[in-house]
Amino acid sequence: MVDLITLDLRMAFEKPGCPLCRLRRETEQRYLFHLLYESVNDGVTRLRLVQSMGLCFRHAWLCQAIEWEQWEDGLGTGTIYEDLLSRTVSLLTDFLNHTQLKSKLSKLSLWSQRIPIFSDTAGRPEKHIHTVARAAGRAQPSTPARWILGRLRPIATCPACTLVDRSESTMLTWLTQEMANREFRSWYAASDGLCLPHLQLALALYVTDQPSAEFLIHHAAAQLGTLLHAFRECCLDTWQSPQSGTLIGDPEAIGKRLVAFMVGESIEFDDSAVQLQSQERGAQS
């Protein structure tokens, strides 16, 4: 019996590139698609987005790209960000009002020192009035905008990042646990294997036995050796006969695979996933 996560992993193994990068990207796209499709007017979702001040850089632009690809419009993203902009406008307006109030109170503090009724017989100002006035009017020379800075920071992380990290953690846990299964290993062996960042993550936090660690490292070393050999053969072929027009492989494509191994797959939007979702929506309507 195969569980759903193992099935997801197996399907990712059959596609090119790092399976964890692919699953991570699919989770991101699925979450953002459903955010735009169903949750734009959901109170809990919107509250979460207010706390995180919207999505992070990567997911905000991915959301924009998804909405444009799907609907050639920006109604969902616009609705979410209109709310966030309005709140930012209120915060900035409050800061300016606060600054003006501080300025008035500091003037009040200066004036109150001259009025005898507010001074004791020694000429020192009354504590309770001047402490308040001075505290309100006192500028913080090191951070003049401390008031607004505290309020302009998000108090929660990007909800898409939280979800995707949790999903990635589940996938890695499952992958490392299933390494003991011979059939699962054979599926993994036929894949392109993990990229270096995911391999490091798996080895550092998830792998708990030596055979699994060795299997993963052995597979990565084998893949890398093949890629390097292919790249060198391509370069040699290019230099020896640049005009031949027949290359063993495409050095640019192999170079891209080397980059993908070192840093993870490219974030370029996956058109095939969007087309599939469009077909599903068309079938439902």
Place this chain on the structure above:
Amino acid sequence: MSATVVDQVKMQLLLAFDQPGCPLCRLRRDVEHSYVLSLLGERFSDDASRRRLRSSLGLCHTHAWTLQALERQVNRTGMATGMLYEELTEWVLQVLRAYLAQVPAAGASVAPGGALLPIRLWRRLKCWVTQRENTRRRALPFMQVLLSQLKPQSGCPACEAGVSGERDAIENLVCGLSDAAFRAAYGASDGLCLVHLRSALTAVHSEADACFLVESTLCKLKILTHDLNEFLRKHSWQYHHEPKLAWEQASWIRAIAFMVGEAPSDVAEHTQRVRLQAQLDYRERVTCLESGS
């Protein structure tokens, strides 16, 4: 402008004020792209730069793919990127092979034909128990050495160049606020995004400068919010016949640019085109407002 020597960064800021979008995002991106392009040019054969790349295990995810995309765009090839990464992956391969040579061969731990359910449950329970770090260390000899060798010794050099350039730009921006002409030039720009506004507010020297930055941002933000409201309003059936202005159609994209910073460049061409067009349409809006039309 006062008759003092205007340094390079300030000049770059003034030029960036004339361009659409957040000037600091643009400057930072220019510094990072300049560094990445130099890796394909004068730094390609430079020993110090190669050593730096080895120490950081190459560039970060964003800049590695920017390098690949820029080379594709500029040189119509990917050979130089491949060569840079060939060296790095060769090193990683040596480390992985050294680890495999070090550890003793492990016996087979899998029953032929797949494990039975109770055995699989037992293995999961064992995995859960061995999650604790000290038990993991005993189970995985030499792993800490491997992980420390694979860990980069320094940060991405392109990111560091970007951060340094951004810091200089913010300092110059904050210092320049004392100059009336500089303030006017800043006021005529699209203004800072929220991320850079926070950075600038951290660096300002006086409350007056902080108020100036906030007022300027507030003014532009009110216009953007108004345009975004119009964009949303005209989606309703009863208003859908009203003409849709270019800057209103661009406002939702500009709203994202304000909240998180200008769009990344390592995306598909059609996506980039839409975003650039939104930037230009909104710049036209700001220009129209200034000219009073």
